[in-house]
Amino acid sequence: MQVEDIEFATEWSERALQLMAQHGIPPAPDNYSVWFRYASGRVPELNQEIDGRIASALPIDLDTTVSLQKKYLTEGKLADVTLNTGARLNTELDQILKIIEESVGNSTALGTTVREASEGLTSQSSASDVRKAVEAIVNASRKMEQRSTELEEHLQATKKELNELQQNLEKAHTEARTDGLTGVNNRKAFDEALARELDKAGKSGEPLCLAIGDIDHFKKFNDTFGHRTGDQVLRLVASCLKSGALAGHFVARYGGEEFAVIMPATELASAEAVANGVRETVQARELVKRSTGESLGRVTMSMGIAQFKPGDTAASLIERADACLYEAKRAGRNRVITEFAPDQLPKAQTG
Numbered sequence: 074m075q076v077e078d079i080e081f082a083t084e085w086s087e088r089a090l091q092l093m094a095q096h097g098i099p100p101a102p103d104n105y106s107v108w109f110r111y112a113s114g115r116v117p118e119l120n121q122e123i124d125g126r127i128a129s130a131l132p133i134d135l136d137t138t139v140s141l142q143k144k145y146l147t148e149g150k151l152a153d154v155t156l157n158t159g160a161r162l163n164t165e166l167d168q169i170l171k172i173i174e175e176s177v178g179n180s181t182a183l184g185t186t187v188r189e190a191s192e193g194l195t196s197q198s199s200a201s202d203v204r205k206a207v208e209a210i211v212n213a214s215r216k217m218e219q220r221s222t223e224l225e226e227h228l229q230a231t232k233k234e235l236n237e238l239q240q241n242l243e244k245a246h247t248e249a250r251t252d253g254l255t256g257v258n259n260r261k262a263f264d265e266a267l268a269r270e271l272d273k274a275g276k277s278g279e280p281l282c283l284a285i286g287d288i289d290h291f292k293k294f295n296d297t298f299g300h301r302t303g304d305q306v307l308r309l310v311a312s313c314l315k316s317g318a319l320a321g322h323f324v325a326r327y328g329g330e331e332f333a334v335i336m337p338a339t340e341l342a343s344a345e346a347v348a349n350g351v352r353e354t355v356q357a358r359e360l361v362k363r364s365t366g367e368s369l370g371r372v373t374m375s376m377g378i379a380q381f382k383p384g385d386t387a388a389s390l391i392e393r394a395d396a397c398l399y400e401a402k403r404a405g406r407n408r409v410i411t412e413f414a415p416d417q418l419p420k421a422q423t424g
Contacts, residue, residue, distance in 0.1 A: 088112035096133045104135070107142050114300040115254055119145040252326040254304055255311035263325035263333055267387050270323070270337050274381045281381035282336040282344035285394040286314075286351070289373045289406040291330040298369055302362060306372055310355055317351035319343075333394075341380045341411055348376045348409045356407065373407035380412065 089108035098104050110116050111123055119141060126133055250262035258266070267283070274281035288294075288310055295303040307330065314324045314332055323335040336344045352374055360369040377397025379390055393412055401410040 085112040257311045258325035266323045283394045284334040284378045286332045286376040288330040313354045375401035376409045378411040
């Protein structure tokens with residue numbers, strides 16, 4: 074499994090550097106990230122745009138690479154959205170302050186008019202004097218009412234704008250933590266969620282399990298049928314994981330063809346049942362090539378599960394789950410291995 078990952082990364086890295094040299098792009102980290110993703114084929118929209126530019130003989134220079142990074146690499150997009158939203162939010166707050174100031178000013182003006190009109194009336198005032206005072210107060214009230222209506226409309230428009238800004242931020246936040254190919258949580262979201270759940274489990278004493286799964290012989294499948302079909306397999310497995318996980322479980326693409334499921338408040342036996350349910354669902358699904366209807370057979374996956382122990386860190390829990398996954402591979406693949414269950418291990422391992 075680890076050897077296959079290294080082979081994939083090496084292949085994509087070499088291809089990325091070749092493309093950068095071909096188009097005269099300096100091998101800086103930001104530029105490399107775009108071309109590495111293009112070589113991996115994991116961001117279809119990015120590949121489509123680059124392929125389109127190549128087909129149309131359009132230049133792919135340094136400025137183009139920077140633009141592609143902002144457009145398709147989610148953290149860059151999140152940074153841009155955050156900056157733009159911050160600027161718009163400051164503008165809206167300025168508008169709200171002006172509205173409040175104007176509202177206070179209008180109230181003060183009305184109060185002044187009423188005071189002056191009342192002070193001008195005495196027991197000696199004529200009916201004409203009273204009529205003029207009343208007219209002044211009525212006119213001032215009407216002006217304030219009209220202005221208040223305008224301010225209310227402005228405040229409603231500002232409220233709508235603020236709601237839109239909040240939605241944009243939430244969308245960008247979600248995109249930055251979602252795997253673009255499979256639609257499940259990405260590695261960044263996984264790291265954050267695992268740290269959070271470990272802290273909860275440590276304080277509450279509730280059980281916590283971590284399952285790490287790997288698609289069996291994925292490199293061979295990719296080499297045989299191509300990366301696009303391989304992407305179809307990744308989406309299939311992600312779908313099976315999402316439908317098979319229980320409420321409160323956290324499904325993520327851990328990297329390459331590996332997936333992970335964080336299972337709060339779940340005992341080891343229940344975690345094993347969930348994992349086996351997912352494994353059986355994946356195995357039961359027949360793959361069909363969309364373009365031709367050709368049957369591609371079936372894929373299987375192996376999974377390893379570790380249970381939280383007091384003092385565990387993210388690294389230690391992941392290491393034990395990964396060790397169980399390794400044993401599942403050694404035992405013949407297409408199976409689930411949990412820790413603390415020696416009867417599941419190959420006989421050679423249990424003596």
